[in-house]
Amino acid sequence: MSEIMTIRQMCAAFDVTPRALRFYESKELIFPERRGQHRLYDRRDRARLTLILRGKRFGFSLEQIRQLLELYEPGGTNRTQLSATLDTARERLNDMVRQHAELEGAIVDLRQQIDEAEARLSALTSDKTTG
Amino acid sequence: MSEIMTIRQMCAAFDVTPRALRFYESKELIFPERRGQHRLYDRRDRARLTLILRGKRFGFSLEQIRQLLELYEPGGTNRTQLSATLDTARERLNDMVRQHAELEGAIVDLRQQIDEAEARLSALTSDKTTG
DNA sequence: TCCCATCTTTACGTTCGCGTAAACTTTCCC
DNA sequence: GGGAAAGTTTACGCGAACGTAAAGATGGGA
Structure with a gap:
C-alpha cells in the first residue's frame, strides 16, 4: 500500500x-x-x-x-472556533455513550426473543416429526 | 395513562x-x-x-x-417464515454486537481527542493571559 | 500518432423518512 | 342542531446521501 x-x-x-x-x-x-x-x-x-x-x-x-x-x-482554529468544536464533540461523545449503554439492553432483549422464537420453531418442527 | x-x-x-x-x-x-x-x-x-x-x-x-x-x-407464522425471520434477526443481533464493540474503541478515541483539544484550548487561553 | 482507459465536471434521478398543505368527515359539547 | 376541534385521505415537497448518464479532458502504450 x-x-x-x-x-x-x-x-x-x-x-x-x-x-x-x-x-x-x-x-x-x-x-x-x-x-x-x-x-x-x-x-x-x-x-x-x-x-x-x-x-x-x-x-x-x-x-x-x-x-x-x-x-x-491541528492548525488554524481560533479560541471561539475550537471551543465550539469541542462543545459539539462532547455532544457526540454523549450520544455514543448513551448508545453504548442502550445497546447492551437491546442486545439482551433481542437474544431472549431469538431464544424464544427458536424454541417455538423447534416445537413446530417436532410437532411435524412426532405428529 | x-x-x-x-x-x-x-x-x-x-x-x-x-x-x-x-x-x-x-x-x-x-x-x-x-x-x-x-x-x-x-x-x-x-x-x-x-x-x-x-x-x-x-x-x-x-x-x-x-x-x-x-x-x-406470536401467531400465524409457518416454519419457513419463522426460520427466515430468525435468520434476519440473528443478523441484526450481530450488527448490534459489532456496533457495541466498535463503540467502545470510538469512545476511547474521541475522549482522547477531546482531552488533547482541551489542552490546546487552555494553552491558547493562557497564551493570551500571559502574553 | 492514435486510441483506449481513466479520470473529470455537470446535472438530473432515486430512496428513505417523513413535512406540509388541501379538502373532507366525524365527533364533541354547549 | 351547529360550529370548532380533531381526525382522515391524498398528494406533492424536501433534505440527505449518494446513483447514474452524458460529455469532455488527459495520459499512457502499441
Missing part, C-alpha cells in the same frame, strides 16, 4: 464508490491533492475516510462527522 | 408526529384498531412503537425494524 493512492485504489481499499469520495470532498470532509485534474489521496485522507465511515456506521450525518473531523485538525 | 390511546395521546407520549405514526402504519409496523375512522392504539401498539424508536436510534431502516417486529408476533 503506497503512500499516495488514486481514487480507484481508495475505492478498492475502503469499499466505497468514486461518487461517494467526490461527494465527501464536496461536503468538505476530505481534501485530496491534485496532480493536474486527478485526485491523489495520502495518509491523512485515509485516516479521515476511516473516521467518516465509522461515523456513518454510528448513524451520524455527514455534517456531524465534518464537525468531529475539525477536532483532528 | 389509559389502556387505549388516541393518536394525539400517542404523539405526546412518544414525541412523534401523527404523520410519523400513519407512516409507520402504511409500512406495516403498527396496526391500530379503528373506531369509525379514528385510530386507537393499545398496549401492543405502544410496545411496538417503543421498539421502532429504539431501532431507529440504532440506525436501522424501517424495513429492518419491521422484520425484527415479526419476531415478536
Whole structure:
C-alpha cells in the first residue's frame, strides 16, 4: 500500500464508490491533492475516510462527522472556533455513550426473543416429526 | 395513562408526529384498531412503537425494524417464515454486537481527542493571559 | 500518432423518512 | 342542531446521501 493512492485504489481499499469520495470532498470532509485534474489521496485522507465511515456506521450525518473531523485538525482554529468544536464533540461523545449503554439492553432483549422464537420453531418442527 | 390511546395521546407520549405514526402504519409496523375512522392504539401498539424508536436510534431502516417486529408476533407464522425471520434477526443481533464493540474503541478515541483539544484550548487561553 | 482507459465536471434521478398543505368527515359539547 | 376541534385521505415537497448518464479532458502504450 503506497503512500499516495488514486481514487480507484481508495475505492478498492475502503469499499466505497468514486461518487461517494467526490461527494465527501464536496461536503468538505476530505481534501485530496491534485496532480493536474486527478485526485491523489495520502495518509491523512485515509485516516479521515476511516473516521467518516465509522461515523456513518454510528448513524451520524455527514455534517456531524465534518464537525468531529475539525477536532483532528491541528492548525488554524481560533479560541471561539475550537471551543465550539469541542462543545459539539462532547455532544457526540454523549450520544455514543448513551448508545453504548442502550445497546447492551437491546442486545439482551433481542437474544431472549431469538431464544424464544427458536424454541417455538423447534416445537413446530417436532410437532411435524412426532405428529 | 389509559389502556387505549388516541393518536394525539400517542404523539405526546412518544414525541412523534401523527404523520410519523400513519407512516409507520402504511409500512406495516403498527396496526391500530379503528373506531369509525379514528385510530386507537393499545398496549401492543405502544410496545411496538417503543421498539421502532429504539431501532431507529440504532440506525436501522424501517424495513429492518419491521422484520425484527415479526419476531415478536406470536401467531400465524409457518416454519419457513419463522426460520427466515430468525435468520434476519440473528443478523441484526450481530450488527448490534459489532456496533457495541466498535463503540467502545470510538469512545476511547474521541475522549482522547477531546482531552488533547482541551489542552490546546487552555494553552491558547493562557497564551493570551500571559502574553 | 492514435486510441483506449481513466479520470473529470455537470446535472438530473432515486430512496428513505417523513413535512406540509388541501379538502373532507366525524365527533364533541354547549 | 351547529360550529370548532380533531381526525382522515391524498398528494406533492424536501433534505440527505449518494446513483447514474452524458460529455469532455488527459495520459499512457502499441
